[in-house]
Amino acid sequence: MIEIRNINKTFDNRHVVKDVSFKFLPGKTNLIIGESGCGKTTIMKLMVGLHEVDSGDVVFDGENFPKLDVKGKQEIRKKIGMLFQGGALFDSQTLEENVGFPLDMFTDLSKEEKLDRVNFCLQRVKLEGKNKLYPAELSGGMKKRAALARAMANNPRYLFCDEPNSGLDPKTSIIIDDLIKDITQEYNITTIIITHDMNSVIEIGENIMFVYKGENWWTGDKTEILGTKNQELFDFVFASEFMKTFFKKD
Amino acid sequence: MNPFFHIGRYFMLMFRVFSKPQKLSVYWRQILHEINSIGISSLPIIAIISIFMGGIITIQAAFGFTSPLVPLYAVGFTTRESILLEFSPTIVCLILAGKVGSNIASEIGAMRITEQIDALEIMGINSAGYLIFPKIAAAVLIFPFLIALSMFLGIWGGYAMGVSSGACTEYQYVFGIQAFFQPWKLYYSFTKVIVFAFIITSVSSYYGYHTSGGALEVGKSSTSAVVYSSILILLFGLILTNLFFHR
Numbered sequence: 001m002i003e004i005r006n007i008n009k010t011f012d013n014r015h016v017v018k019d020v021s022f023k024f025l026p027g028k029t030n031l032i033i034g035e036s037g038c039g040k041t042t043i044m045k046l047m048v049g050l051h052e053v054d055s056g057d058v059v060f061d062g063e064n065f066p067k068l069d070v071k072g073k074q075e076i077r078k079k080i081g082m083l084f085q086g087g088a089l090f091d092s093q094t095l096e097e098n099v100g101f102p103l104d105m106f107t108d109l110s111k112e113e114k115l116d117r118v119n120f121c122l123q124r125v126k127l128e129g130k131n132k133l134y135p136a137e138l139s140g141g142m143k144k145r146a147a148l149a150r151a152m153a154n155n156p157r158y159l160f161c162d163e164p165n166s167g168l169d170p171k172t173s174i175i176i177d178d179l180i181k182d183i184t185q186e187y188n189i190t191t192i193i194i195t196h197d198m199n200s201v202i203e204i205g206e207n208i209m210f211v212y213k214g215e216n217w218w219t220g221d222k223t224e225i226l227g228t229k230n231q232e233l234f235d236f237v238f239a240s241e242f243m244k245t246f247f248k249k250d
Numbered sequence: 251m252n253p254f255f256h257i258g259r260y261f262m263l264m265f266r267v268f269s270k271p272q273k274l275s276v277y278w279r280q281i282l283h284e285i286n287s288i289g290i291s292s293l294p295i296i297a298i299i300s301i302f303m304g305g306i307i308t309i310q311a312a313f314g315f316t317s318p319l320v321p322l323y324a325v326g327f328t329t330r331e332s333i334l335l336e337f338s339p340t341i342v343c344l345i346l347a348g349k350v351g352s353n354i355a356s357e358i359g360a361m362r363i364t365e366q367i368d369a370l371e372i373m374g375i376n377s378a379g380y381l382i383f384p385k386i387a388a389a390v391l392i393f394p395f396l397i398a399l400s401m402f403l404g405i406w407g408g409y410a411m412g413v414s415s416g417a418c419t420e421y422q423y424v425f426g427i428q429a430f431f432q433p434w435k436l437y438y439s440f441t442k443v444i445v446f447a448f449i450i451t452s453v454s455s456y457y458g459y460h461t462s463g464g465a466l467e468v469g470k471s472s473t474s475a476v477v478y479s480s481i482l483i484l485l486f487g488l489i490l491t492n493l494f495f496h497r
Contacts, residue, residue, distance in 0.1 A: 105276060
């Protein structure tokens with residue numbers, strides 16, 4: 001489990017994250033949703049230490065991340081897998097090398113064992129046989145899936161996904177969502193997903209935090225979100241005519 | 251921005267670059283890869299420039315020595331001194347600052363803006379050490395060989411051009427390149443090369459690593475890397491020359 005407690009972040013006198021607290025549960029798909037620029041990605045970057053928190057705690061299974069030394073932080077990070085918005089695959093490496101990279105760095109597996117693990121991960125994201133392709137030769141959806149394969153290669157305990165569906169067609173989005181949900185449940189991972197895709201929210205939103213102007217504005221799950229009385233969340237969820245038509249507020 | 255800010259941030263980055271490697275076998279593989287990418291790929295440009303510059307220096311020297319009091323073996327002597335002391339260690343390193351420096355800054359800068367460096371950090375990898383240390387180590391290892399080759403080809407180019415154009419005889423040239431040779435000058439040259447190799451790779455990596463924004467900023471980082479590497483090469487060239495030629 002990951003718990004954030006009263007985290008704050010200010011950039012150039014702009015208070016971007018305001019006293020946010022939330023519990024991200026293991027084995028569940030935890031979603032951070034909100035409008036563009038509301039502070040979702042900043043919260044995620046604060047959690048993984050890409051930004052330093054001004055105040056507050058980020059607790060990974062009892063260990064307060066911001067208070068750890070460099071080595072302690074590295075140890076936690078070895079348990080993290082992250083799927084970036086653009087994939088962030090290493091351009092100079094093939095798919096096989098990309099997925100095998102965390103194994104190269106942190107395990108003493110033999111070449112054959114590594115290849116087995118890489119092939120398993122690639123097969124899991126339906127990219128089997130694409131080992132020798134470079135990121136430049138992949139489509140957007142394939143890049144996301146490859147990045148997911150890399151994120152899961154070293155059996156992470158925590159999985160962070162920054163807008164895994166952005167720029168993807170609805171069919172591929174569902175494939176990615178299902179993959180993330182399956183992996184989360186199968187390995188009891190604490191998964192945190194940033195999204196503003198309402199399909200994802202309704203499909204896989206088991207534990208949701210709605211961020212509004214840098215604050216934790218609402219928490220709940222996918223069933224509660226459709227009946228919300230919270231005006232800001234309502235405006236966010238029912239922004240499209242489609243949503244208004246099919247899931248009208250009473 | 252305040253130059254002290256950059257100097258401080260540069261040394262903080264270098265501290266991370268030279269912290270204990272996480273997995274030596276991976277670093278070693280990277281060093282070999284960088285030796286190929288930084289060193290071997292620079293061979294053709296260095297060879298072409300060195301041969302032509304050697305020829306040009308020889309012809310200019312022969313043209314300048316019109317007095318009967320100056321022996322013609324001075325052509326070979328001048329060519330050797332120019333190439334060994336300044337052309338190969340400094341001018342070739344300035345060329346490498348352009349070729350290798352811009353390449354390093356744009357490669358690391360592109361990795362920064364596409365979140366590849368963030369990905370390394372989140373995996374628990376010291377991204378500065380993983381990305382920059384192999385480049386510095388490779389350059390410090392391979393540059394002396396590149397410059398030695400440049401020296402050889404420069405002197406050979408001078409010989410070919412000098413003898414074929416009739417500027418001097420073979421005997422005069424060969425005698426000239428051996429005359430009054432002081433081996434310590436090679437130590438001076440190769441000390442410069444090692445310092446310049448470090449400057450080119452570390453300064454370029456610094457600018458690439460701290461790129462923020464988009465493609466435009468990658469271009470700016472690349473330009474800054476070449477400009478500041480070149481200035482530092484000249485500055486440290488002057489400092490080392492003062493140290494070695496101090497009476």
